[in-house]
Amino acid sequence: MSELPAEPLSRRDRARADTVSEIKRTARKVLVERGVDGLALRAVAREMGMTAPGLYRYFDSREDLVEHVVADLYDELSDVLEAVRDAAEPATPGVQLMTVARAFRQWATTHHPEFGLLFGSAAEGIIPAEDLHGPGEHLPQVASRRFGGVFAELVARIYLEQGFPVPDEDELEPALRTQLTEWCAKLPVALPLGVMHVFLSCWIRLYGLVCMEVFGHLRFALDDAGPMFEAELRALGALLGVAGEYRPPAA
Amino acid sequence: MSELPAEPLSRRDRARADTVSEIKRTARKVLVERGVDGLALRAVAREMGMTAPGLYRYFDSREDLVEHVVADLYDELSDVLEAVRDAAEPATPGVQLMTVARAFRQWATTHHPEFGLLFGSAAEGIIPAEDLHGPGEHLPQVASRRFGGVFAELVARIYLEQGFPVPDEDELEPALRTQLTEWCAKLPVALPLGVMHVFLSCWIRLYGLVCMEVFGHLRFALDDAGPMFEAELRALGALLGVAGEYRPPAA
DNA sequence: TAGCAGAGTGAGCGCCGTTCGCTAACAGTG
DNA sequence: CACTGTTAGCGAACGGCGCTCACTCTGCTA
Numbered sequence: 001m002s003e004l005p006a007e008p009l010s011r012r013d014r015a016r017a018d019t020v021s022e023i024k025r026t027a028r029k030v031l032v033e034r035g036v037d038g039l040a041l042r043a044v045a046r047e048m049g050m051t052a053p054g055l056y057r058y059f060d061s062r063e064d065l066v067e068h069v070v071a072d073l074y075d076e077l078s079d080v081l082e083a084v085r086d087a088a089e090p091a092t093p094g095v096q097l098m099t100v101a102r103a104f105r106q107w108a109t110t111h112h113p114e115f116g117l118l119f120g121s122a123a124e125g126i127i128p129a130e131d132l133h134g135p136g137e138h139l140p141q142v143a144s145r146r147f148g149g150v151f152a153e154l155v156a157r158i159y160l161e162q163g164f165p166v167p168d169e170d171e172l173e174p175a176l177r178t179q180l181t182e183w184c185a186k187l188p189v190a191l192p193l194g195v196m197h198v199f200l201s202c203w204i205r206l207y208g209l210v211c212m213e214v215f216g217h218l219r220f221a222l223d224d225a226g227p228m229f230e231a232e233l234r235a236l237g238a239l240l241g242v243a244g245e246y247r248p249p250a251a
Numbered sequence: 252m253s254e255l256p257a258e259p260l261s262r263r264d265r266a267r268a269d270t271v272s273e274i275k276r277t278a279r280k281v282l283v284e285r286g287v288d289g290l291a292l293r294a295v296a297r298e299m300g301m302t303a304p305g306l307y308r309y310f311d312s313r314e315d316l317v318e319h320v321v322a323d324l325y326d327e328l329s330d331v332l333e334a335v336r337d338a339a340e341p342a343t344p345g346v347q348l349m350t351v352a353r354a355f356r357q358w359a360t361t362h363h364p365e366f367g368l369l370f371g372s373a374a375e376g377i378i379p380a381e382d383l384h385g386p387g388e389h390l391p392q393v394a395s396r397r398f399g400g401v402f403a404e405l406v407a408r409i410y411l412e413q414g415f416p417v418p419d420e421d422e423l424e425p426a427l428r429t430q431l432t433e434w435c436a437k438l439p440v441a442l443p444l445g446v447m448h449v450f451l452s453c454w455i456r457l458y459g460l461v462c463m464e465v466f467g468h469l470r471f472a473l474d475d476a477g478p479m480f481e482a483e484l485r486a487l488g489a490l491l492g493v494a495g496e497y498r499p500p501a502a
Numbered sequence: 503t504a505g506c507a508g509a510g511t512g513a514g515c516g517c518c519g520t521t522c523g524c525t526a527a528c529a530g531t532g
Numbered sequence: 533c534a535c536t537g538t539t540a541g542c543g544a545a546c547g548g549c550g551c552t553c554a555c556t557c558t559g560c561t562a
Contacts, residue, residue, distance in 0.1 A: 121371025175481075
C-alpha cells in the first residue's frame with residue numbers, strides 16, 4: 001500500500017521501527033524456544049530487557065503481536081517458495097509445482113512451532129469470521145493469500161500451457177458449482193470451474209497431508225510421512241498431466 | 252481391560268466414580284461454553300461448586316483431566332459412527348462408508364470445540380511422542396484407534412468383498428513399502444500393501460478436508476465446504492469401486 | 503470409641519494479559 | 533534558552549491460571 005511515499009522518517013520513527021522489528025524478532029525466538037503456548041508478552045519483554053506493559057506502545061495486545069508475527073512468517077514462507085520455484089530446473093510449471101510442494105513440506109517439518117502458529121487450530125481465532133466475505137484486509141489474511149497464490153498460479157499455468165483433464169461445468173453438482181463460481185469471481189483471472197475443483201482437491205491432499213504429518217495425526221500409521229508425501233506428489237502430477245516431470249527428491 | 256470383574260464397589264467407590272464422571276461432564280460443558288482455552292481447572296471446579304485443588308483428588312493435572320475427556324469424546328464419536336454404520340440402508344460396506352464419513356463431518360461441524368480438542372494442533376502434546384512405537388496404551392491413543400478402525404474396517408471389507416484397483420507391491424517406492432509393511436504388522440489382519448496405500452490416501456482426503464473446513468483453512472475458497480465434501484466422497488467412492496452406491500446426502 | 507483414609511478447603515507460589523499513573527527523555531516552538 | 537506537548541518505558545495492581553501444601557472435617561472400620 002503506502003510503502004515508498006512515506007520516505008522522510010524522523011529519528012523517532014526510525015527508532016520505533018527498529019523496536020517493532022526487534023519485538024517481532026524476539027517473539028519469534030520465544031516461539032521457537034518455548035512453543036506456541038510459551039509465546040507470552042512477558043516472556044518476550046523479559047528476553048529483550050523490557051517489561052510487558054512497554055510492549056503495549058507497539059502492539060495493541062498479545063493477539064495483535066501474534067498476528068504481525070504470523071504475517072511475517074507467511075511472507076518468509078512465501079519468499080522461500082518463490083525462491084525455489086524460480087530456481088527449479090527445468091523451469092516448467094510441473095517441476096516448479098513439485099519443487100514448491102516439497103519446499104513447503106520441508107519448511108513445515110523444520111519449523112514446527114512456526115507452522116503450528118500459521119496452520120494449527122490456534123490460528124482459528126486469528127482470521128476472524130467476520131472477514132469471511134469482503135476484502136478481508138486483516139494482516140495474516142492478505143499474507144496467507146500470497147502463500148496460497150504460489151500454488152494456485154502454478155496449477156493455473158500448467159492448465160493454460162498444456163491443460164489437464166477437468167470435469168465439465170455441468171458435471172459438477174449445482175451447489176458446488178455455486179461455491180466455485182463465487183470463489184472464482186474473487187480471483188484476478190477467470191478459469192473454468194473444473195480447474196478450480198481440481199486445484200482444490202489437490203490442495204486438500206497436499207496441505208492436508210502436511211498438516212496431518214506435522215500435527216501427529218498420521219503417526220498411527222507412519223513414523224515418517226516422507227515416502228507417502230512423495231507418492232501423493234506423484235499421483236498429483238499424474239492428475240495434472242505432468243507425471244513425466246516427476247523426479248525423485250533431490251535430498 | 253479389568254472392567255467387569257471388579258464388581259463389589261463400596262459406597263465410597265461409587266461416590267468417587269460419580270464425582271469423576273461429574274467432573275468430566277462439567278469439563279465438557281466448560282469446553283463447549285468457553286472453548287479449548289477456556290477449559291480451566293478452576294472454571295470446572297467453580298461450575299460444580301468446588302475449588303480447584305479438590306479436583307486433584309481425581310486427576311493428576313489439567314493435562315490428565317483433558318486426556319480423559321478426550322478419550323470419552325473419542326468413544327462418543329465412535330459410538331455415533333458405529334450406530335449410523337449399523338443403521339445404514341442398504342447395509343453394504345460402500346454405503347456404510349459414505350454414511351460414516353458424512354456422520355464424521357456432521358459431528359465435526361456441530362461439535363466445534365470438542366473437535367478442536369481431539370483433532371486440533373493442541374492435541375499434539377496429548378499423544379506423547381515416546382509412544383510412537385510399542386503398545387501405546389495412553390488413554391486417548393487407544394480411544395482414537397477405535398475411531399480410526401471404523402473407517403479402516405469398512406475399507407477392508409470393501410476390498411475383501413468386492414475388491415478395487417490397488418497398486419502392486421513392486422510399484423510402490425521401497426521407502427513407502429517399508430513404512431506400510433511396518434504399519435501392516437501392527438494390524439490384526441494382513442492386507443496387501445496396496446490396500447493400505449489406497450486407504451491412507453482416502454483417509455488423508457476425507458480427514459484432511461474435514462479438519463481444514465473446521466479450522467477455517469478452506470475459507471479462502473469456500474464458505475460452505477459441504478458440496479466439496481460430497482464431491483470428494485463421490486470421488487473416493489469411484490476409487491473404491493463403489494461409485495454406484497453413492498446417494499445424495501439424506502438431509 | 504479411637505483411629506485412619508479420603509474429600510475438600512484456603513493460602514500461597516509463580517506465571518499470564520492487561521490497565522493505570524507516573525517519570526523521564528525527547529522534539530518542536532517562542 | 534525556556535516552554536510545551538508527545539512518547540518510551542516502568543512499577544504496581546487486578547483478576548485469572550496451574551499447582552502445592554497444610555489443614556479440617558466426615559464417614560468408615562477395627
